Amino acid sequence: MMRCPEFRYHAAKTVEEAASVLADHGPKAMLLAGGTDVVPNLKRRQHRPEVLVSLRRIPGFAGISIGGDGAAVIGPGTTLADLALDGRVAAEWPGLSRAVGSIASPLIRATATLGGNLCLDTRCNYYNQNYEWRQSIRFCMKAPAPHGSALTEDAGGSVCWVAPASPRCWAVSSTDGGPMLAALGATVELRSKARGKRDIAVADLYNDDGMLFLKKAPDEVVTRVRVPRAAGQKSAYWKLRRRGSFDFPVLSVAAAATFSKSGEVTDARVVLGAVASMPLVLAESASLVGKSLTDDVIAEFAGAASRHAKPMDNTDFQTAWRRKVTAEFLTGALRELRGDDPRTMGQLGRRVARGASCLG
Numbered sequence: 001m002m003r004c005p006e007f008r009y010h011a012a013k014t015v016e017e018a019a020s021v022l023a024d025h026g027p028k029a030m031l032l033a034g035g036t037d038v039v040p041n042l043k044r045r046q047h048r049p050e051v052l053v054s055l056r057r058i059p060g061f062a063g064i065s066i067g068g069d070g071a072a073v074i075g076p077g078t079t080l081a082d083l084a085l086d087g088r089v090a091a092e093w094p095g096l097s098r099a100v101g102s103i104a105s106p107l108i109r110a111t112a113t114l115g116g117n118l119c120l121d122t123r124c125n126y127y128n129q130n131y132e133w134r135q136s137i138r139f140c141m142k143a144p145a146p147h148g149s150a151l152t153e154d155a156g157g158s159v160c161w162v163a164p165a166s167p168r169c170w171a172v173s174s175t176d177g178g179p180m181l182a183a184l185g186a187t188v189e190l191r192s193k194a195r196g197k198r199d200i201a202v203a204d205l206y207n208d209d210g211m212l213f214l215k216k217a218p219d220e221v222v223t224r225v226r227v228p229r230a231a232g233q234k235s236a237y238w239k240l241r242r243r244g245s246f247d248f249p250v251l252s253v254a255a256a257a258t259f260s261k262s263g264e265v266t267d268a269r270v271v272l273g274a275v276a277s278m279p280l281v282l283a284e285s286a287s288l289v290g291k292s293l294t295d296d297v298i299a300e301f302a303g304a305a306s307r308h309a310k311p312m313d314n315t316d317f318q319t320a321w322r323r324k325v326t327a328e329f330l331t332g333a334l335r336e337l338r339g340d341d342p343r344t345m346g347q348l349g350r351r352v353a354r355g356a357s358c359l360g
């Protein structure tokens with residue numbers, strides 16, 4: 001059995017208290033929400049915090065409300081289950097419901113939170129392994145040998161096993177919520193002791209770097225997620241994974257668009273997930289504006305946009321195949337936006353529609 005290393009548990013009762021502990025302890029403190037990512041990482045010794053600051057006892061940290069402007073204001077402590085099952089969210093932002101409803105398993109979704117999902121660690125086949133496995137091939141730069149381990153003379157920490165000549169880490173952004181919230185134009189509120197409050201678009205929350213993948217500073221707490229409502233907006237989320245029951249994405253397409261009464265796109269944002277260290281907001285989305293989503297328009301868009309998918313060989317499936325199916329996933333998501341029922345789009349569409357978006 002893998003055990004967690006020793007740590008001090010601090011159950012914050014307010015956001016200010018959580019931010020204060022982060023400020024006081026710097027990199028030695030870490031936030032804990034549902035723990036569905038943090039705890040396995042602790043057991044594998046990828047993190048060794050001295051203090052774990054739990055957010056679960058903060059009153060009002062969870063909950064979904066719809067404001068007078070129609071926007072959803074979601075507490076970061078809201079569980080993925082509550083979010084996925086919320087009828088108001090499903091009606092207004094169906095892509096978000098599907099994205100969070102596709103995460104992990106029902107049991108995990110009952111504990112996992114939206115805030116934790118947005119800040120989810122990046123993933124790599126050489127990183128998501130236990131301590132001994134990583135030690136046996138020499139620790140990579142994302143998770144060097146912990147201080148005080150038996151490997152002090154050769155702690156690793158300078159090489160990337162995926163791209164040994166690379167100075168950076170290519171671990172993959174694997175959040176399902178991030179790409180969809182970016183496509184929907186959502187923002188998060190961040191709070192720190194030193195700098196107070198600031199808002200940042202989810203689309204701007206990430207860096208394309210497997211180690212420094214968040215633009216959120218380590219002392220900042222995600223305190224609110226706001227999803228704007230746009231009249232006539234449609235959204236869709238298509239996710240590729242091996243097992244439809246609970247796997248992480250190895251490719252996802254999050255798409256949101258608004259339409260004029262005559263059916264032309266008035267605004268669009270399409271985001272690729274799980275093909276880089278950050279969700280990729282596709283610049284080609286702007287080319288859809290003013291057009292109807294005809295088969296030709298969709299095919300041209302999918303062909304151009306799929307070139308951004310350059311997955312590395314550090315998650316599931318062959319990279320060449322993942323690149324190849326990107327256009328298919330983009331096509332499916334855009335067809336769904338224009339009103340096609342995914343269940344009429346062959347086996348893949350039927351699987352996406354029932355949330356089991358795997359091809360395996």
Ligand SMILES: Cc1cc2nc3c(=O)[nH]c(=O)nc-3n(C[C@H](O)[C@H](O)[C@H](O)COP(=O)(O)OP(=O)(O)OC[C@H]3O[C@@H](n4cnc5c(N)ncnc54)[C@H](O)[C@@H]3O)c2cc1C
Nearest residue numbers: 033034035036037038104112113115116117119176222248
């Ligand atoms: C078997 C399995 C399958 C999974 N499948 C998927 C999947 O398909 N898709 C997917 O996206 N995820 C998946 N996950 C990962 C994880 O369960 C989810 O991403 C979950 O939403 C993480 O939320 P949490 O509350 O458990 O986060 P935690 O584990 O508590 O925290 C995750 C990270 O977020 C930080 N954090 C948490 N809350 C805040 C906050 N308010 N402010 C700032 N930082 C914060 C923590 O410090 C930590 O760095 C899976 C996990 C498992 C074990």
Ligand code: SF4
Nearest residue numbers: 124140160161169170
């Ligand atoms: S991409 Fe390279 S540095 Fe990053 S986790 Fe994988 S092997 Fe380690």
